[in-house]
Amino acid sequence: MVKPAERVVQAAAASTGHEKPAGIPDALLVEMYRQMVLIRRFDRRCIGLQRAGRIGTYAPMEGQEACQVGVGLALRPQDFLFPTYRDSGAMMLHGMPMDKVLLFWNGRVEGYEIPEAVNVFPVAVPIATQLPHAAGAAWAAKLRGVDQVAVALFGDGASSEGDFHTAMNFAGVFHVPAVFVCQNNQYAISVPYRRQTASETIAQKAEAYGFEGIRIDGCDVIAVYRAVQAAIEKAAAGGGPTLVEALTYRYGAHTTSDDPTKYRKPEEVEEWRARDPIAKLGGQLREWGLWDDEAEEQLQQEVDSQVSTAIAAMESIEPVNPDDLFLHIYETPTPRLLKQRDALRAELAAKAQGGIAPWRS
Amino acid sequence: MAQLTLVQAVNEALREAMRRDERVMLLGEDIGANGGVFRATEGLMAEFGEDRVVDTPLAESGILGTAVGLAVNGMRPVPEIQFMGFIYPGFEQVVSHIARIRMRSRGRFAVPMVVRVPFGGRIRAPELHSESTETFFAHTPGLTVVAPSNPYDAKGLLLASIESNDPVIFLEPMRIYRAFREEVPEGYYTVPLREARVVQEGTDLTVIAWGTMLRETLDVVRKLEAEQGLSAEVIDLRTLSPWDEETVFASVNKTGRAVVVHEAVGHLGLGAEIAARISEACILQLEAPVVRISSFDVPPPPFSLEDWHAPTPERIASGIAEALSF
Numbered sequence: 001m002v003k004p005a006e007r008v009v010q011a012a013a014a015s016t017g018h019e020k021p022a023g024i025p026d027a028l029l030v031e032m033y034r035q036m037v038l039i040r041r042f043d044r045r046c047i048g049l050q051r052a053g054r055i056g057t058y059a060p061m062e063g064q065e066a067c068q069v070g071v072g073l074a075l076r077p078q079d080f081l082f083p084t085y086r087d088s089g090a091m092m093l094h095g096m097p098m099d100k101v102l103l104f105w106n107g108r109v110e111g112y113e114i115p116e117a118v119n120v121f122p123v124a125v126p127i128a129t130q131l132p133h134a135a136g137a138a139w140a141a142k143l144r145g146v147d148q149v150a151v152a153l154f155g156d157g158a159s160s161e162g163d164f165h166t167a168m169n170f171a172g173v174f175h176v177p178a179v180f181v182c183q184n185n186q187y188a189i190s191v192p193y194r195r196q197t198a199s200e201t202i203a204q205k206a207e208a209y210g211f212e213g214i215r216i217d218g219c220d221v222i223a224v225y226r227a228v229q230a231a232i233e234k235a236a237a238g239g240g241p242t243l244v245e246a247l248t249y250r251y252g253a254h255t256t257s258d259d260p261t262k263y264r265k266p267e268e269v270e271e272w273r274a275r276d277p278i279a280k281l282g283g284q285l286r287e288w289g290l291w292d293d294e295a296e297e298q299l300q301q302e303v304d305s306q307v308s309t310a311i312a313a314m315e316s317i318e319p320v321n322p323d324d325l326f327l328h329i330y331e332t333p334t335p336r337l338l339k340q341r342d343a344l345r346a347e348l349a350a351k352a353q354g355g356i357a358p359w360r361s
Numbered sequence: 362m363a364q365l366t367l368v369q370a371v372n373e374a375l376r377e378a379m380r381r382d383e384r385v386m387l388l389g390e391d392i393g394a395n396g397g398v399f400r401a402t403e404g405l406m407a408e409f410g411e412d413r414v415v416d417t418p419l420a421e422s423g424i425l426g427t428a429v430g431l432a433v434n435g436m437r438p439v440p441e442i443q444f445m446g447f448i449y450p451g452f453e454q455v456v457s458h459i460a461r462i463r464m465r466s467r468g469r470f471a472v473p474m475v476v477r478v479p480f481g482g483r484i485r486a487p488e489l490h491s492e493s494t495e496t497f498f499a500h501t502p503g504l505t506v507v508a509p510s511n512p513y514d515a516k517g518l519l520l521a522s523i524e525s526n527d528p529v530i531f532l533e534p535m536r537i538y539r540a541f542r543e544e545v546p547e548g549y550y551t552v553p554l555r556e557a558r559v560v561q562e563g564t565d566l567t568v569i570a571w572g573t574m575l576r577e578t579l580d581v582v583r584k585l586e587a588e589q590g591l592s593a594e595v596i597d598l599r600t601l602s603p604w605d606e607e608t609v610f611a612s613v614n615k616t617g618r619a620v621v622v623h624e625a626v627g628h629l630g631l632g633a634e635i636a637a638r639i640s641e642a643c644i645l646q647l648e649a650p651v652v653r654i655s656s657f658d659v660p661p662p663p664f665s666l667e668d669w670h671a672p673t674p675e676r677i678a679s680g681i682a683e684a685l686s687f
């Protein structure tokens with residue numbers, strides 16, 4: 001049996017080197033690069049928007065673009081994505097409109113709206129809670145005999161929660177078409193990977209649940225794409241779940257309310273930056289004759305206008321409608337909720353006249 | 362005396378408790394080098410070391426479940442849960458074990474621990490960071506649920522909670538963590554649990570609140586007093602469970618009217634229990650139904666809607682008017 005740590009080395013070996021990877025069309029290689037550049041621009045703009053008070057707290061993903069794009073491009077349209085707050089990139093690649101993602105961070109209910117044909121679950125904020133959902137959705141696909149795989153994203157910290165164990169165990173026992181992708185970015189806020197587990201890798205935990213785990217270089221978009229795509233293919237063919245651990249790093253803060261200098265050294269960040277996924281693929285594309293300065297310049301302009309358009313859409317939305325508070329609590333609102341809605345309407349009408357509405361409890 | 366914010370007062374209390382009793386230890390997520398996401402444990406790891414200020418793996422059931430074992434076996438754990446919305450993975454431990462061990466062992470075991478939990482909303486946080494679900498805990502016999510509304514009480518109540526041989530859920534109002542400063546005595550002192558505080562005396566009605574809402578309610582009351590010559594008795598409940606019925610009933614028997622203000626949803630919120638008990642116990646003195654002013658019966662919404670969800674000053678004022686005009 002190949003030990004997990006040895007598999008890591010194998011997976012890494014498969015994706016490095018100067019040879020153009022076999023079996024991946026040129027257009028897809030270029031697309032990987034374009035998408036990584038786009039989400040990096042999106043991410044940096046979001047941080048700026050938060051600083052300017054134009055959106056609320058935001059969770060940056062710079063450094064993790066290879067994971068986001070590798071997963072997003074490996075997904076087939078019918079597959080189901082179960083993301084966390086840090087997975088805007090993968091969500092957008094799987095069809096979530098950029099302005100909706102911005103609205104979510106802007107604290108608007110419109111940011112909760114997922115287009116009908118988009119198989120993206122709402123962002124999971126409580127850690128690891130989306131993992132059993134993915135196992136369940138995959139189980140349903142199996143029971144209904146549809147060709148659909150559920151892919152869940154999570155961090156290294158999530159592997160400590162009971163829900164991680166529960167999800168892996170169910171997925172293994174019911175042999176469901178699920179792919180669990182851990183973005184091991186080395187920290188759960190300030191707590192380093194070594195405080196999450198005494199096992200050497202997260203990938204090896206899959207062994208205990210009766211399915212395959214692999215550890216890959218999460219700074220290499222081609223490696224991520226290949227691993228996730230193979231896992232999806234295997235799951236779709238009835239081969240059961242896979243746990244993929246991608247080694248990556250977030251360059252910035254955990255969220256815009258976090259100060260990473262409290263818990264990690266700048267040298268460490270620099271070491272990871274030297275393995276930057278965008279610089280890496282950009283260099284390779286040039287080496288393979290697929291990219292040049294002109295293309296780069298054009299791309300930068302494109303992503304800039306794409307992100308600016310989405311920001312403009314986010315900011316041109318109608319003012320908040322207070323009625324939204326009471327919608328979608330139940331399929332049919334209760335009489336009490338309707339009364340509360342009317343009370344709020346009366347309150348706002350009275351306020352507009354400079355008065356106070358009577359209190360109705 | 363130093364002028365401290367509420368979160369600094371919490372920090373002070375933890376430091377005092379750890380200096381005084383070496384069994385006291387802190388455990389939670391990001392509480393060490395990071396000093397807690399709200400900086401409540403800032404500097405404590407440097408003073409007391411990694412064995413007493415422990416960054417745990419990310420697992421609330423682990424934090425609370427191991428705290429049970431630590432507590433029954435001679436330690437005084439003070440676990441921190443990062444936000445109230447994230448206590449639920451550890452809820453099982455709270456309701457099935459922490460609350461019941463004294464009863465289930467017929468007094469052989471106790472779990473002296475203080476679970477510190479920031480709560481409440483309106484800090485423009487992402488979803489699930491703004492819960493006011495104190496009822497889940499107040500509904501559970503065996504737990505003591507505490508919610509300070511100011512720095513002085515925060516320090517004294519936290520030290521009293523750590524002294525307590527029963528488990529305490531200590532709810533820290535996030536919105537006022539840094540909203541104002543107050544004189545907080547240096548050194549060790551306690552504020553007794555299970556005692557409400559009469560913040561100001563009055564004759565026309567009794568207004569009951571806690572945590573963040575206490576201050577906001579007090580602002581409204583003071584404005585109404587200045588404008589309308591109202592005389593309101595204001596009570597800070599401080600311990601939400603078991604709550605101080607004696608103080609509340611005595612006040613309502615005097616004023617004849619009662620208003621409860623809280624940020625939790627109205628349906629089965631703590632206000633429902635307080636209103637019911639006042640109705641049972643003070644019926645002959647009551648001159649109006651007890652009025653509850655609470656959030657609407659919907660989940661805490663994203664922040665663009667949160668200010669409408671929680672009781673507004675206008676709602677508090679009109680609720681008070683309703684109680685007075687009945």
Ligand SMILES: Cc1ncc(C[n+]2csc(CCOP(=O)(O)OP(=O)(O)O)c2C)c(N)n1
Nearest residue numbers: 086125126127155156157158187188189447
């Ligand atoms: C159940 C739960 N506990 C605590 C938190 C607070 N919290 C938010 S993100 C985070 C760290 C998560 O780390 P990891 O799973 O590694 O994902 P990453 O943020 O690194 O992508 C914590 C502790 C939460 N959201 N949910």
